[in-house]
Amino acid sequence: MPAQDSRDEPHAPDRTGSDGEPGAPAPAARPHVVIVGAGFGGLQVARGLADAPVNVTLIDRHNYHCFQPLLYQVATATLSPADIAWPIRHILSRQANITMLMARAEGVDRARRELLTSEGPIRFDFLVLATGATHSYFGHPEWARFAPGLKDIEDATQLRRRILLAFERAEVASEPETRRRLLTFAIIGGGPTGVELAGSIAEISRHALAPDFKRVDPRTARILLIEAGERLLPALPERLSAHARERLEAMGVEVMTGRPVVDMGADHVTLEGGETIAAATKIWAAGVRASPAAEWLGVAPDRAGRCRVAPDLSVPGAPDIFVIGDTAAVTDSKGRPVPGIAPAAKQMGDHVAAVIAARLAGTAAPGFRYRHAGDLATIGRNAAVVKLGRIELTGFLGWMFWGVVHVYFLVGARNRITVAMSWLWNYLTYQRAARLITGDVEPAPAREIGPLSPPA
Amino acid sequence: MPAQDSRDEPHAPDRTGSDGEPGAPAPAARPHVVIVGAGFGGLQVARGLADAPVNVTLIDRHNYHCFQPLLYQVATATLSPADIAWPIRHILSRQANITMLMARAEGVDRARRELLTSEGPIRFDFLVLATGATHSYFGHPEWARFAPGLKDIEDATQLRRRILLAFERAEVASEPETRRRLLTFAIIGGGPTGVELAGSIAEISRHALAPDFKRVDPRTARILLIEAGERLLPALPERLSAHARERLEAMGVEVMTGRPVVDMGADHVTLEGGETIAAATKIWAAGVRASPAAEWLGVAPDRAGRCRVAPDLSVPGAPDIFVIGDTAAVTDSKGRPVPGIAPAAKQMGDHVAAVIAARLAGTAAPGFRYRHAGDLATIGRNAAVVKLGRIELTGFLGWMFWGVVHVYFLVGARNRITVAMSWLWNYLTYQRAARLITGDVEPAPAREIGPLSPPA
Numbered sequence: 002m003p004a005q006d007s008r009d010e011p012h013a014p015d016r017t018g019s020d021g022e023p024g025a026p027a028p029a030a031r032p033h034v035v036i037v038g039a040g041f042g043g044l045q046v047a048r049g050l051a052d053a054p055v056n057v058t059l060i061d062r063h064n065y066h067c068f069q070p071l072l073y074q075v076a077t078a079t080l081s082p083a084d085i086a087w088p089i090r091h092i093l094s095r096q097a098n099i100t101m102l103m104a105r106a107e108g109v110d111r112a113r114r115e116l117l118t119s120e121g122p123i124r125f126d127f128l129v130l131a132t133g134a135t136h137s138y139f140g141h142p143e144w145a146r147f148a149p150g151l152k153d154i155e156d157a158t159q160l161r162r163r164i165l166l167a168f169e170r171a172e173v174a175s176e177p178e179t180r181r182r183l184l185t186f187a188i189i190g191g192g193p194t195g196v197e198l199a200g201s202i203a204e205i206s207r208h209a210l211a212p213d214f215k216r217v218d219p220r221t222a223r224i225l226l227i228e229a230g231e232r233l234l235p236a237l238p239e240r241l242s243a244h245a246r247e248r249l250e251a252m253g254v255e256v257m258t259g260r261p262v263v264d265m266g267a268d269h270v271t272l273e274g275g276e277t278i279a280a281a282t283k284i285w286a287a288g289v290r291a292s293p294a295a296e297w298l299g300v301a302p303d304r305a306g307r308c309r310v311a312p313d314l315s316v317p318g319a320p321d322i323f324v325i326g327d328t329a330a331v332t333d334s335k336g337r338p339v340p341g342i343a344p345a346a347k348q349m350g351d352h353v354a355a356v357i358a359a360r361l362a363g364t365a366a367p368g369f370r371y372r373h374a375g376d377l378a379t380i381g382r383n384a385a386v387v388k389l390g391r392i393e394l395t396g397f398l399g400w401m402f403w404g405v406v407h408v409y410f411l412v413g414a415r416n417r418i419t420v421a422m423s424w425l426w427n428y429l430t431y432q433r434a435a436r437l438i439t440g441d442v443e444p445a446p447a448r449e450i451g452p453l454s455p456p457a
Numbered sequence: 458m459p460a461q462d463s464r465d466e467p468h469a470p471d472r473t474g475s476d477g478e479p480g481a482p483a484p485a486a487r488p489h490v491v492i493v494g495a496g497f498g499g500l501q502v503a504r505g506l507a508d509a510p511v512n513v514t515l516i517d518r519h520n521y522h523c524f525q526p527l528l529y530q531v532a533t534a535t536l537s538p539a540d541i542a543w544p545i546r547h548i549l550s551r552q553a554n555i556t557m558l559m560a561r562a563e564g565v566d567r568a569r570r571e572l573l574t575s576e577g578p579i580r581f582d583f584l585v586l587a588t589g590a591t592h593s594y595f596g597h598p599e600w601a602r603f604a605p606g607l608k609d610i611e612d613a614t615q616l617r618r619r620i621l622l623a624f625e626r627a628e629v630a631s632e633p634e635t636r637r638r639l640l641t642f643a644i645i646g647g648g649p650t651g652v653e654l655a656g657s658i659a660e661i662s663r664h665a666l667a668p669d670f671k672r673v674d675p676r677t678a679r680i681l682l683i684e685a686g687e688r689l690l691p692a693l694p695e696r697l698s699a700h701a702r703e704r705l706e707a708m709g710v711e712v713m714t715g716r717p718v719v720d721m722g723a724d725h726v727t728l729e730g731g732e733t734i735a736a737a738t739k740i741w742a743a744g745v746r747a748s749p750a751a752e753w754l755g756v757a758p759d760r761a762g763r764c765r766v767a768p769d770l771s772v773p774g775a776p777d778i779f780v781i782g783d784t785a786a787v788t789d790s791k792g793r794p795v796p797g798i799a800p801a802a803k804q805m806g807d808h809v810a811a812v813i814a815a816r817l818a819g820t821a822a823p824g825f826r827y828r829h830a831g832d833l834a835t836i837g838r839n840a841a842v843v844k845l846g847r848i849e850l851t852g853f854l855g856w857m858f859w860g861v862v863h864v865y866f867l868v869g870a871r872n873r874i875t876v877a878m879s880w881l882w883n884y885l886t887y888q889r890a891a892r893l894i895t896g897d898v899e900p901a902p903a904r905e906i907g908p909l910s911p912p913a
Contacts, residue, residue, distance in 0.1 A: 063894065064621060064622075064625055064892070064893070064894045065892070065893050065894070081537040081538070081539045081540075081891075082537070082891075082893055082895060083537045083890055083891035083892075083893055084537075086893050088669065088892040088893075090669040090670065091669050091888075091892070094668045094669040095668075099671075100628075100671045100672065101628075101671075102628060102629050103622075103625040103626075103628075103629065103894075104629060120629045154893070154895060155895065155896075158895070165520060166559075169520055169559040170559075172556075172557075172558060172559075173558050173559065173560060173576045212550050213544065213546040213547050213550040214546065215555075215556045215557075216556065415882055415888075415890060418878075419875075419878075419890075422874075422875075422878075426871055432547075432871075434539055434871060434875075435537075435538075435539035436520070436521070436539075436544040436547070437520070437521050437538055437539055437542050437544075437610070438519065438520045438521070438559075439538060439610060439611065439614070440611075440896070
């Protein structure tokens with residue numbers, strides 16, 4: 002709880018006030034904390050240092066903080082990007098000791114104590130790397146263009162474009178085989194993101210899109226959820242996994258477990274054993290790989306590319322450099338890896354802010370201790386699975402809990418209201434508010450184009 | 458009033474019903490109306506033919522109808538794209554005789570009576586070209602990349618990116634001269650779009666952005682509104698033009714009239730007389746050119762590229778082909794050109810639907826007669842200019858009128874509520890809801906990059 006730790010410190014100078022006046026404390030004497038990444042972890046460090054006697058620079062390649070847990074709703078046309086993203090500098094505008102800079106981090110010069118960015122180097126006294134994770138295609142980087150993943154707003158609008166365009170192209174296509182391929186959606190990976198995407202695509206095809214097409218029936222779309230492991234949602238108890246599977250199947254999703262993907266192309270996906278399925282749209286929700294923080298620091302990463310850290314989350318041998326969130330390899334008190342979820346990143350952010358404040362105050366900080374609150378995933382209308390300690394929720398109750406938690410953690414009153422209203426409207430009308438195909442549309446392969454007959 | 462004209466016709470077959478059953482009227486016997494473009498004009502034709510004994514195919518390169526009059530609010534971060542765009546096939550989903558296809562029109566084969574599209578040719582009995590207009594750079598197409606215009610959603614998100622990025626880059630820049638250039642916005646063209654953009658950029662820099670930056674002061678941004686003619690808003694009376702100018706100047710906009718632009722580059726704009734102004738962001742709101750409908754039809758266009766039409770809006774010599782909206786050269790009863798505004802396009806759409814219905818019924822249709830309802834433009838908070846017949850409104854009253862009219866004409870209850878709520882929120886908080894930099898960010902020119910010093 003860094004904020005409390007430093008409440009007795011003199012306040013940071015008023016930003017509209019006396020910084021430049023003679024007699025004011027020389028600000029250059031304050032240590033400079035550079036935070037890279039304004040996700041859940043980085044933002045929490047920034048907030049935790051609000052009252053600490055430091056100058057903070059927060060660097061991100063985007064100008065917004067994105068609420069990743071709801072990205073799948075942007076990808077499936079329920080929410081608009083602005084509903085789940087908020088300008089970073091606005092979130093922090095009342096915090097006097099912070100500057101936000103939009104730049105891309107490119108490396109660390111440990112000897113000169115500089116972060117290297119697209120806009121030039123920046124010197125630090127403390128460095129916090131909260132740079133997150135990206136998709137991992139398990140040694141098949143060429144799959145990325147066939148099966149994009151879902152990590153940021155650009156990914157989400159790209160997926161939205163691909164999903165909606167598949168229906169539009171099926172409506173234009175003349176060959177039944179082409180229509181079939183265009184109306185087949187393969188989601189690879191049965192974790193929360195895969196489950197949420199599969200459920201949401203099933204709903205949009207069965208409800209929002211169904212009445213609007215004249216030449217194809219969107220309700221006939223095949224939605225495949227392909228998981229290499231033995232069950233969906235492995236972080237949850239088996240009973241809840243089985244429940245999620247049943248609900249997805251009732252919604253029309255074909256769930257395939259124990260089926261690793263071994264090949265894919267623009268038009269197909271092939272499973273272990275040789276089954277090849279014609280599917281125009283493929284989405285990757287299977288694996289993640291840490292951002293290259295370990296590489297920047299010149300330390301050996303773990304198998305998932307994450308940076309190993311000391312008990313206080315600093316880099317061994319570099320006590321002033323911290324790594325947190327999805328790019329840090331951290332274990333809990335029982336030696337299990339801390340999962341790559343928002344609450345874990347926030348806890349690490351709180352911890353690092355406390356450690357920095359304690360160092361400056363000359364006091365000792367305890368080691369990081371992860372507290373797991375629970376796991377949850379939504380499946381669709383009135384259906385979610387939730388595990389909180391010994392409590393397990395499913396159905397309407399689980400779904401309401403999921404919704405309230407997600408709205409609660411959104412940044413800003415306006416986003417909370419907008420998202421809640423969008424959900425209510427979606428619930429009452431079955432419609433999706435953001436069915437827009439935006440961005441560059443890749444031309445259709447020539448073989449999809451047939452003569453356009455007048456409607457029969 | 459085409460809908461009334463054909464109310465006595467037998468209803469079109471229910472789309473979920475008997476089309477394919479033996480004994481049903483052979484649908485191939487119905488004439489096929491192909492409409493290109495789902496803007497205000499094309500959509501109105503489609504709606505007007507709801508009860509006519511025709512099959513209609515509506516073709517658009519986007520899957521959405523965009524409410525162009527509010528595009529500038531997307532460009533300036535007040536609204537999200539989905540707030541002012543709605544899936545075309547959803548708008549028309551209850552209309553049994555319409556199929557919507559997403560395709561790009563590429564030409565017309567008059568001999569074979571086929572529209573040529575990106576997805577193949579489509580045969581028509583009646584063709585309606587409602588393909589709108591694009592920007593015209595008066596013989597300087599190379600200016601397009603320096604000064605994008607504002608005609609569709611992609612333009613709007615691109616402009617939003619450029620405007621917000623200019624502030625972000627100014628915050629990073631170290632040279633005062635670079636900051637000055639990055640904080641100078643030149644809007645070229647003093648019609649309604651130029652006035653609305655200038656007012657909105659002035660507001661965002663003075664209010665929404667002002668408290669969030671630490672190294673530059675967004676309130677010092679220069680906003681230039683450059684008009685070649687003698688006054689702003691030439692369609693309005695001189696008194697209202699002068700009022701708009703006063704209000705804009707009070708908001709901090711530098712209005713320059715009688716100043717044609719003669720040159721521009723990535724970093725500057727040069728006015729007649731030789732004055733060169735360093736401005737990183739330039740926006741084109743000066744001229745439009747019709748889409749190439751005349752070229753497709755092999756007829757000579759007028760000076761603005763528009764297709765000359767007969768009194769019933771058909772193409773001379775091709776009575777079954779109609780051209781409407783911004784791409785048609787039409788005059789009113791006094792011989793003045795009909796303006797390129799939404800109500801004009803809608804009136805032409807109504808008219809063409811009535812002409813087609815009359816032809817099929819064997820009755821005569823009157824020639825098109827334009828009724829001008831009025832002109833209006835918003836300037837900013839509590840400020841707009843409105844001219845309706847003899848009534849002139851300004852200030853809060855004009856602004857309320859402008860808002861009510863625009864919300865009223867939006868498609869769909871949800872968009873009306875969302876836009877009204879966004880405006881209320883914006884009015885109360887001075888904030889903008891959609892301050893996202895999305896899409897590919899062009900790298901900053903190397904000379905903008907300086908050492909990033911820690912905040913002072």
